[in-house]
Amino acid sequence: MNNLEYHKAKIEAIKIHNPTVKSFFIRYDVDMPYQSGQFVIIDFGQLPHQFSTRSYSIADVHTGSLIELCVVLKLGGAATPILFDQNIGEELTISNPQGRFILPETIEDKIYGFICTGTGVAPFRAMIKDLLLIKKCTSPVYLYFGCRTEADILYRDEFESLSRQFPNFKYIPVLSRQNWEGATGYVHEHYKNVFEQKPNALIYLCGWTEMIKQTRDNLKGYGYSRTEIKVEFYD
Numbered sequence: 601m602n603n604l605e606y607h608k609a610k611i612e613a614i615k616i617h618n619p620t621v622k623s624f625f626i627r628y629d630v631d632m633p634y635q636s637g638q639f640v641i642i643d644f645g646q647l648p649h650q651f652s653t654r655s656y657s658i659a660d661v662h663t664g665s666l667i668e669l670c671v672v673l674k675l676g677g678a679a680t681p682i683l684f685d686q687n688i689g690e691e692l693t694i695s696n697p698q699g700r701f702i703l704p705e706t707i708e709d710k711i712y713g714f715i716c717t718g719t720g721v722a723p724f725r726a727m728i729k730d731l732l733l734i735k736k737c738t739s740p741v742y743l744y745f746g747c748r749t750e751a752d753i754l755y756r757d758e759f760e761s762l763s764r765q766f767p768n769f770k771y772i773p774v775l776s777r778q779n780w781e782g783a784t785g786y787v788h789e790h791y792k793n794v795f796e797q798k799p800n801a802l803i804y805l806c807g808w809t810e811m812i813k814q815t816r817d818n819l820k821g822y823g824y825s826r827t828e829i830k831v832e833f834y835d
């Protein structure tokens with residue numbers, strides 16, 4: 601974990617993915633090195649709660665002083681309605697990157713699995729781009745991304761383009777509330793096809809407790825150990 605320090609940083613751009621998810625592009629005054637998968641902490645100053653801070657994964661690979669955060673609006677939440685009211689040019693109090701949910705130093709000949717729902721895809725976008733584009737990983741990389749409907753699939757064009765460019769990248773969006781030509785139901789029914797026979801793999805899980813716990817239990821049931829499963833809980 602890096603020493604925690606706070607900076608003033610400006611919202612440089614905002615991208616609306618759908619009615620409840622936005623990307624915030626935030627510019628620090630200085631270069632802000634980080635490892636793909638890390639998160640930052642925003643201090644909202646005053647929230648009607650014990651804690652005034654909330655954490656957000658960095659959604660893209662390192663490019664200097666700019667970071668992207670991909671955030672879902674939580675209705676009735678304390679912090680996200682405030683963040684969603686922010687405009688370009690406004691200043692945030694935000695930490696330097698934190699966390700150990702990162703890629704291994706050495707990329708080995710094994711399967712890299714990524715399983716998430718919703719904005720849990722944010723750190724995986726950074727990690728997968730890092731693996732394929734920067735680390736030139738040729739091992740199989742699987743992304744299982746659970747969403748309700750097609751409108752909820754984040755970064756679809758980019759992941760589709762990566763899967764065309766890199767045959768070792770298998771992109772599997774799974775819709776739970778819409779029938780379409782792709783995978784349907786819950787992610788559990790789909791990652792099972794690859795991991796049930798316990799091939800050598802390192803598997804990352806990110807998002808909300810319920811999905812992570814069930815996935816972790818299933819993977820343990822297939823024989824995976826704690827060191828082969830990395831988790832980032834959002835709640």
Ligand SMILES: Cc1cc2nc3c(=O)[nH]c(=O)nc-3n(C[C@H](O)[C@H](O)[C@H](O)COP(=O)(O)OP(=O)(O)OC[C@H]3O[C@@H](n4cnc5c(N)ncnc54)[C@H](O)[C@@H]3O)c2cc1C
Nearest residue numbers: 649650654655656657671672674677678679680719722834
């Ligand atoms: C490492 C990490 C990375 C994350 N990355 C993302 C991301 O990339 N995108 C994204 O959309 N979300 C992410 N989250 C979730 C995010 O931090 C917020 O929980 C979410 O945005 C909802 O915030 P809220 O204040 O609107 O909701 P609220 O329900 O008000 O608060 C949500 C969380 O704040 C804490 N909290 C609130 N009140 C209290 C209290 N009284 N006492 C103790 N704790 C309290 C709890 O942890 C609670 O789960 C991440 C969380 C973590 C831990």
